Amino acid sequence: MKRHEALHPLSHHHHHTLVMAQQLKNADDKASIQQMTRDVINFWQHDGEDHFRDEEEVLLPLYAQYETVDIPEIQEMLIQHVQIRSYVQQIRGTQRKDRQIFRNLGELLQKHVRLEERVIFPMIEQAIPENYLYQANGRFHRDTYSGF
Template sequence: MKRHEALHPLSHHHHHTLVMAQQLKNADQKGSIQKMTRDVIDFWKYDGEDHFRDEEEVLLPLFAQYQAVDIPEIREMLIQHVQIRSYVQEIRGGQCKDRQIFRNLGELLQKHVRLEERVIFPMIEQTIPENYLYQANGRFHRDSYSGF
C-alpha cells in the first residue's frame, strides 16, 4: 500500500509490530515464556510506547484540527491502544504463566496495525495538508531497528 512519505516512520514501526505480532501469535510450548516476556518488554520500551505517543500526541491532535475525531474508527484505535497497554502491563508484571496472553496480544497488534494502515492513515492523508504532515514527521521517534 502506497503511504505518504511523511507517514513512513509510523508505517515502518507497523512493519516491526507485525513481525512481533506473528511471533506472539505463534507462541507455543517450545518458546520460553521468559524470552517472550523480554521480547514484549523490549518492543514496548524501544518502540511501542513512543509509537503510541507519536499517534496520540502528534498525529491525532493535528488530524483534529481538520476533522472531528469523535468517529468510530478513531475510538476503536484508541480503545486498542488501551487494550495493548493493558496486555503489556500484565506481561511486565512477570506473573504470566499462560501463553494465551501472548497469542491474544499478537492478534490484537495485528488487528490494530491493519486498522491504522487500511483505515486511519488513508483518512489522515486525505485530510491533513501535505506541508503539515511533513512537519509532524519531524516529531516522530525513530525506531530501534533501523533508525527510520
C-alpha cells in the same frame, strides 16, 4: 499500500509491530515464556510506547484540526491502544504467564496495525495538508528495529 512519505516512519514502526505480532501469535509449547516476556518488554520500552505517543500526541491532534476525531474508527484505535497497554502491563506484572496472553496480544497487535494502515492513515492523508504532514514527521521517534 502506498503511504504518504511523511507517514513512512509510522509505517516502518508498524512493520516492526507485525513481526512481533507474528512471533507472539505463534507462541507454542516450545516458545520460551521468559524470552517472549523480554521481547515484549523490550519492544514496548524502545518503540511501542513512543509510537503510541506519536499517534496520540502528534498525529491525532493534527488530524483534529481538520476533521472530527469523534468517529468509531478513531475510538476503536484508541481503545486498542488501551487494550495493548493492558496486555503489556499484565505481561510485566504477572509471575506465572500463560502463552495465551502472548497469542492474544499478537492478534490484537495485528488487528491494530491493519486498522491504522487500511483505515486511519488514509483518512489522515486525505485530511491533513501535505506540508503539515511533513512537519509532523519531524516529531516522530526513530524505531530501533528499522532506524526510521
